[in-house]
Every structure is written in C-alpha cells, then in structure tokens.
Amino acid sequence: MSESLDRATHHSLVRRVFDHLDAGTTDRAAGVMRNPVGIYTDPGRFETEMARILRRKTLLACLSGRLPRPGSYLAEDLAGVPVLLMRGEDGVARAFLNSCRHRGTRLLDGAGAVRRAFACPYHGWTYGVDGRLTGIPDPDSFDGADLADCTLAALPCTEAGGLIWIRLSGAAPADPAESLDGLAAEFAGYGLAGYHYYDSHRMTPAINWKMALDTFMEPYHFAVLHKQTVAPIFFSNLCLYDEFGASFREYLPRRSIEDMRGRPEAEWDAVWHSAIVYYLPPNAVFVMQQDHAEVWRIFPRDGRVDRTEVHLDLYIPEPAETEKARRHWDANLALAVRTVETEDFAAAESAYAGFASGLADEVVYGRNEPALQGLHRRMAALMTED
C-alpha cells in the first residue's frame, strides 16, 4: 500500500473509477470547449507566451536528486536561456546564467559534478560552486576590473520538498506555490526528497510547445493511437479530473485496478493501479507511475512557435545498483519514449501541418477531455495575469 496519498483520497479515487466502470462513463466537463488554431500557430501570441509565461513564471527545474551532492550541476538551455544549476558546498541549490563573466562562453555542458571549482573553457577564469569568481590567469591585465562584481549572474532558484524551481529572469524568488498551489500537501506525501535521478531523454517535435502539453491531458486516444503500447495497460477514455487552484490532477486508472474489487476497502491502493498526471504550470507535467516519477518539461525550441523540446527525466525511489534494476528502469523509460515520441508526437506533428496550412480554424476539446480544457483555461489566465 502506498502511503503517499491519505486513505480518504485512495478510497475516493478507486471508488470513482469503479463507479465509472460500472456506468461506462468518465469524468466530464460541463460543456465542449473550442480554441482557435491560432493559439498554436500565431507568432505574436507566441512572443507574448515567451515574455509573460516562460521567461517570467516559476518553472519546475528538477527533483533534488538531480543535484545529489555539493558540486553536482545540470546545464541546460531553457527557452533560450543557458541555465547552470549547481549545488554549493553549503548544500544550497543555485541557478546561474551559464555564461562566463569574461566574454560569455558557456562554462559547463550536460550534467555531472565538479570539485569545489571549475574553469571556463575559453581563457580559464575559474569559479567556485557558489558562482563566485575565484581566479583568473594574468590578473594584472584586468587592473581596472572589480572581480568581486564577476560572480556569475544568478537566476532565482528555490528548493523545497524535494523539488527545485527556477525563474528565467528577474530578482523575485522562484515561488513553488505559484505552480504547485493546492497540491503541496499531496506532493509532500510522495517524499520526493528521497528520490534518485535515473536517466533522461530529450525529444524535439516540430509542434507548438502547448501541443506537447496537450498530449498528456486525455486518455480518450489510448485505444486508437496507443493500441499496441499503453492501451493494454490503461483504460481508454476513463479519467478522473480534480483541480487544485493553478494545478490539477488527472487520474488514469490501470486495468489492474479491477483486482481490488472484492478486497477490503482499507487495502485499496490508488497509486499502484494508475498513472497520476499532475499539471505543474506553466510548462511541466509530473507523472507518478506507481513507484517512480516522470518529469516532463516542455519548452519552445530555437525561439520558434513551431519547434518544441521536451525533457523527460526519470526519478526512482532507490538507487539502481544492479543490472536487473537498470533493465527494469530502462524498460520503463523506453515505453514512455516509444509511446510519447513515436506515437503522440507523430500525431501532433501531423496536426501541426494542418494548422500551419492556415486553412484550419479551430480545435475542439470534448467533455471527456476535462484536463485538456483545464489546461487551456489556465493557459488563457497565464496570458493575462501579472
């Protein structure tokens, strides 16, 4: 039994699924919702999204386990911003612009760990893991420069409850509540601070970034698009939808949930028999998959309305120390990639071609796609709020 959700939540989620299965129904929105195709294709709207949402809002960067020890770092370009996340000797996770204070060169690539300090690959200026400049070759040639001013440019970064959050601009702190909102208590139950990073996969579909989010927002397509991949595991067109302020939960039951019929209700485990999809605005999807977590972070690529990059990071409850464990997690990651990259994103790319023709006018989100509607209501609010 997973202790992550409280007993009442386990019970109500399973009960609602059984009721839907008995009635042949799913959670439904009050009405059908339509969006103009321009929300996916309009360059002007896209510029506004970049400025008002992606460059301004608090974003999920990773779980704490991505930076397991002092000196651990993660370098990623996010929405056109080269970001360097690094854990200091003091244990504090910080975010910097990944750009040398001499003449701008990228300091570190990928992920890994440094010991106390690292050097710029261009002329060898060195920085401590707290971002402070610690040394330069031939300092006499920089006699006018105040090197105390040459600490790496900081980006707002906040670590709380096993999650690390950043902002890509400004001085205001990254505020997890902006994104997690009413889900903080539920997330605390998952004990994410104890999770370990396993592996990542990066995908680059030729679609608008919001279409990558759309992918996760309904199981209406499982029986058709995912006939060979996840349809044998999950019910198609059956989801539970619950709002938590800025975020929401979309509960996707596994077929195995039927095994709990006839079992004492005290044993009902809503986590083990599902994938629980959380939207963490503005651009992340967190999926609790029984005993592990998938973090999907979605960004526009190359500053283009029609290019997206998706970072999938897999986090696991125990370190994978055996070959058997690695095979297990590799298989999990491979199924997620195969389903989303080769099926969902292929379908989305074909849709984008229709949108880009300029001849399509709108898309329609059904009553059986309540999370999709919830996503786009929130996106509309993000476009206008301060």
Ligand code: FES
């Ligand atoms: S650009 Fe980094 S040392 Fe010159």
Ligand SMILES: [Fe+2]
């Ligand atoms: Fe899908």
